[in-house]
Amino acid sequence: MMRLEDLQLFVQAADAGNFSRVARQLNITPAFVSGAILRLEKSLGVRLFIRNTRNQRLSDEGARYLPHARLMITAMQQGEQSLRAAESSLRGTLRLSAPSDFGRNLLLPWLDEFLAQHPQLTVQLRISDRSVDLVSEPLDVAIRYGQLSDSSLVAWALAPEIRRTLCAAPDWLLRHTPPRNPEDLMEHNCLGYVWREQAYQRWRFLLPDGEKVVSVRGDRFSDDADVVRRWALSGQGLVYKSRLDLLPDIMAGRLVELFPPEWGEPAPLQLVAAHRAQLTPAVQQLKNWLQQQCAQLLHSENQGMD
Known part of the structure; x- marks a missing residue:
């Protein structure tokens, strides 16, 4: 040699x-x-x-x-x-914010593996569905769904093709006739999400013949998206949120998709920072890791369908 x-x-x-x-x-x-x-x-x-x-x-x-x-x-x-x-470079503290459902149920085990690979790194994780101010708050990066509303921020795609999906628990389907189109949702209990003190009750769908927005009603609202998902799992109504968050439940049969996935509103997952200089080696490694984990999760669904 x-x-x-x-x-x-x-x-x-x-x-x-x-x-x-x-x-x-x-x-x-x-x-x-x-x-x-x-x-x-x-x-x-x-x-x-x-x-x-x-x-x-x-x-x-x-x-x-x-x-x-x-x-x-x-x-x-x-x-x-x-x-x-x-x-x-992977030393010190990485300060990160993540949405509740993704953060608790997908990110936490992924972070455990990431920190095992980089034992000199410390992570401070904030779980919140609130849109944090990356300029004024002590955070390096945030994980967010959807398109950026602030053009001054920079974003790196983690799962760019993700959409929302409409789901219900098998128990709910035993007791109700599933909707066939968005208009039918007005007759069902739709689990609501509260953001910036406003209930998200206008659900948007992209049908083959164009966009459709329906105003839905329900008896449960929360500003914690993980709570809304748990309500759906317990058969309390319909949930409409990121398919990435719901995918483990869909694959396990705990939730059933009611509309074709392509009807869902786009909800890309992104890593967001106040400026490009914050793409430090630690953030770069985290970005690569999260992209890999998201891709593996989506790939595992495809393998299960083969």
């Missing part, structure tokens, strides 16, 4: 033109240098130097190999520096 140390000694010997000179520069013996060159020659199957009793010079093969050896040493050094930089 080729050693980096042997490769480095070969380049240094080629530059110096003499094994003894390299040995003096590095405070090692000429025999050590010679042994390194012999190992490299054996590994490559060629002679790199023409030797005699007075000096050594590069062979034709050695001269051809020298620029490649320099590139390999540079690449190895850059790779080591990159690993050390990434390791050293």
